Amino acid sequence: MIFRIVFLCLILLIIELYTFQVLKTLIKSKPVLFSIQLVSLLVLVYIIYSLMQFDRNSGQTRQLMGVVGILLIVYVPKLILTLVLMSEDIFRLGAGTINYFVDYDKSTDFLNSRRKFVSQIGLGLAAVPFLSLIYGVTVGKYNYKVIKQRIFFPDLPEAFDGFTITQISDIHSGSFDNPEKINYAIDLVNEQNSDLILFTGDIVNTDAKEMHPWIETFNRIKKHEYGKYSVLGNHDYGEYVTWPTEAAKEDNFKAIKSLYGEIGFNLLLNEHTFIEKEGAKIALVGVENWGHNFKQAGDLNKAAGPLKKEDFKILMSHDPSHWEHVVQHDEKHYHLTLSGHTHGMQFGIEIPGYFKWSLAQYVYKQWAGLYENLGRYVYVNRGFGFHAYPGRVGIMPEITVIELKKGVNVA
Template sequence: MGWLVTVVSVAVFITAYLGLRVIRPLPFSAWTKRLLFLLVALLVIGQRFTWVFRFNGYHHELIDGLDLAGYTFLGFVSSFMMMLLARDLLFIVLRIINYLRPKDTRRIFFKEKQRNTRRAWLNATNALILAVAIPLTAYSTHIARGLPGVTEVDIAVSDLPKQLDGYTIAQVTDTHVGPTLKGPWVDQLVDLINAQNPDMIVHTGDMVDGRAWWLRPDVKHFEELEAPHKFFITGNHEYYSHALEWIEEARSLGFTTLVNESEVVEVNGARILVAGVPDSKAGRFYDEHTPKPREVMDQAGEHDFSLLLAHRPDMIDAADEADYDLQLSGHTHGGQFFPWTFIVGCFNPYVYGLHHHGDTALFVSRGAGYWGPPMRLGAPPEIVLITLKRK
């Protein structure tokens, strides 16, 4: 309930801000402005009501279309508003500078002539920002809804057995199959992963955004993934969408699901420990899903190399303390699109790429899909092909 209140509050603020700073200065009739305001309110706030339909068990392609339109507009508004806020911040600074000047040299902003000039300035800068935001949104949407790239990463491991030198792991994460990423995209993604011919495939969470009863036809393509070993762990979005359902669904798709569990994979006599823990906040939903990487390691069988699958990179301290060799994570999306690419680091110890934390290596993927607005800017989608190398 708290999350819903937050979302609606932000949507109301966005609608009010756009109404005051963009719609109100326009040289249109009062009725035209009211219609524009209602249209913005419908796109920003009304799209949230698709949740109500799905919560009550109703699904239709029209609802998916409304979600795509609403989320795209939300992404556009996010970029547009950041530029507006930057402009308004500059305007405030100029007002303060003007106020600090001697009284006889100050500009008077509230005379009718000055008011008209300010309105014209607002409309002109709004038009300029709009001219930048629209093509930027179109480009970002094109990148997000296309196929991800393949990032190849070599990870050197001390004392790695010769049998594991060159062993490949395909990491896919944050696919977010849901209202705007559907079965045809998943089908192409599966073909892309299979083309890498990996020895192991791991999905490190946030496979979906929605309930199993309406997304089952879209995720069924994951059962066509081809590798000797396939593993899945839960991300935070599985818990927003009845995680227990998705754990069973992942098993039916051919994944070995790891919920504070591990499995030893043998490769020509060498042994890889694959451990998996739930999302770091999963204990809020189910007590038994509180992540326990130390206990998983303590109960693990003998092995030559240890791999921890953890959705969020914030598990790295526990992974290092438990002596895992490598942790694979996602969750951050690399920020997904500007300006969040600069903000996401405030909430995560690592945002993207290969890092060495103590004696544990960590790779954080930007993910293959997107959440919310179908936009990627400065953080293109990816699948990761990891090759273990003997140091």
């Protein structure tokens, strides 16, 4: 931990030095320059001090999330400035070397002075993430979007043609700080009037107590005609803090599992049930968390039991890497898998229907939206809440409505 803090300090100091070069180029008033540097120093000291106070016994707190937010808001723009100036330094070094060894002109400085317009360009580029990150923590984190997705299946039972499912995922109730916005989101969920609602895990960040202030709010999710079902996410196991005893950790895990029932959801723990309509039925399978790089408590074989390949199946599995590494290759043919987990890293660029990008795509092949392989689909919900960074930029919190259709997609 100390090594990481020291390494971070070194990186931030380098960024501060380059930022000072920009400010010195653009600001000629020494009092103003000094004031800015003093504020920067105080912010840096506050960030480092707060990170050094991190206690694994407490896990992620709102204070820690605030520090992460400040760190990103302050230093991502400064990092952009640093990269711009580093690029100029490479150019200056190259030009100086050519001048010294090729042109043999020793009368000029080896490095040319910084160009003001480069600093101005860097400042303009830095303003984009600065304003975006501020938007993310003030507006973006509660800017809920209802995303509707129609999926065609040739073997869907006739009775389920047009059947609708609302999916929510990654609530992370310990991060919430605005009851009015959460109630607004619950209203959006209810307005969809879907046949079935599914919740794909992560009800808390770590501790069951995080959900206690929000139980009444989430109990406002109305009963859906064909039920309310859920599975666990990786955060529901309480594995990101140090517990005083193993018994305390287990008690917390039991309490978290109970939370799902307290808000009216039937928790599927490596098991399945059937949704019946007009004499037809589809299987709803729920596994515990299975992540390629996270806890692997999910048991697909146990959850599916005697189900056959021909049975129409919807699988709830929190982490989409389960679909990538296991589910899409399973001989039982899981028609539709619903996941979450990635949050789209809460930062990216998305133009619905045309373009989407996030750092999440370099970690997960399936990170937001719908993906297909040989008639097997996975939908990755972008998440209801937020975690670590207390905001969202570009990748907004999502309520998904999926309509099942019988037939072949001709689009």
